[in-house]
Amino acid sequence: MPNYKFIRFPFIKHILNYLQAYSVGFFHLFYPHICMHCGNEELAAANVLCAACEKNLPYTHFLPIEKNSIEKIFWGRVSLHEAGASLFFTKDSIVQSLIFALKYNNQKKAGRLLGNIIGKDILNSQRFKNIDCMIPIPLSKKKQRERGYNQALIICEGIQEKIPHIQILPLVLKHKNAVSQTSKDRIQRTQLSSKSYSIIDKGQIDKKNILIVDDVITTGATIESVCKYILSEARPQSLSVVAAAYTI
Ligand SMILES: [Zn+2]
Numbered sequence: 634m635p636n637y638k639f640i641r642f643p644f645i646k647h648i649l650n651y652l653q654a655y656s657v658g659f660f661h662l663f664y665p666h667i668c669m670h671c672g673n674e675e676l677a678a679a680n681v682l683c684a685a686c687e688k689n690l691p692y693t694h695f696l697p698i699e700k701n702s703i704e705k706i707f708w709g710r711v712s713l714h715e716a717g718a719s720l721f722f723t724k725d726s727i728v729q730s731l732i733f734a735l736k737y738n739n740q741k742k743a744g745r746l747l748g749n750i751i752g753k754d755i756l757n758s759q760r761f762k763n764i765d766c767m768i769p770i771p772l773s774k775k776k777q778r779e780r781g782y783n784q785a786l787i788i789c790e791g792i793q794e795k796i797p798h799i800q801i802l803p804l805v806l807k808h809k810n811a812v813s814q815t816s817k818d819r820i821q822r823t824q825l826s827s828k829s830y831s832i833i834d835k836g837q838i839d840k841k842n843i844l845i846v847d848d849v850i851t852t853g854a855t856i857e858s859v860c861k862y863i864l865s866e867a868r869p870q871s872l873s874v875v876a877a878a879y880t881i
Pocket of ligand 1: 668669670671672673682683684685686687
């Protein structure tokens with residue numbers, strides 16, 4: 634709570650503090666701080682999920698495992714150093730509530746929580762140790778304007794809260810013609826990908842161990858095209874991939 638040092642009269646400070654405390658209570662009446670998934674109201678301001686929902690998060694435990702399900706998705710498609718996703722994504726689940734809140738309800742703190750989860754996962758893994766920087770999967774300008782932010786960048790910020798030395802480099806941009814890639818076959822997708830992206834400063838990627846960060850991995854098509862583009866345009870030391878969730 635601010636102490637209003639710049640105000641010389643104690644009674645004015647007292648009134649301001651009283652009004653602030655009152656307004657917090659007042660807003661809580663109409664906008665109570667509730668768990669993003671189950672609606673439990675007993676939540677501290679910094680928390681996103683209640684203790685029960687946090688306990689029930691469906692962890693994959695993939696990150697420490699070589700040849701895990703995420704790495705297999707990319708076999709024969711693009712060469713990755715390591716890959717993983719921290720949580721399983723299923724319909725009507727806690728993870729869906731978090732992803733939905735992040736993407737469609739302006740709830741950046743859901744994204745930071747997902748990033749914190751990935752960060753802890755990396756720290757508990759014996760892998761992903763040489764990562765220098767993160768590149769969030771880019772959104773098109775139009776989508777980013779509509780949403781106000783790139784959700785993958787918010788997840789990167791959450792990872793960085795746990796592993797501060799990993800830089801965030803949002804250097805890859807997505808362009809208009811990067812239409813939904815899921816409707817295209819793989820050859821068309823590869824032809825499209827060279828026109829769909831650009832890199833702001835290739836030199837910053839050279840010789841670095843890069844971690845590509847996304848919210849959810851389903852087919853891996855978008856990640857594949859971004860990785861292929863980076864490999865065709867720059868010279869990273871290695872490319873790894875991590876996502877908050879994996880659709881099963
Ligand atoms: Zn809950």
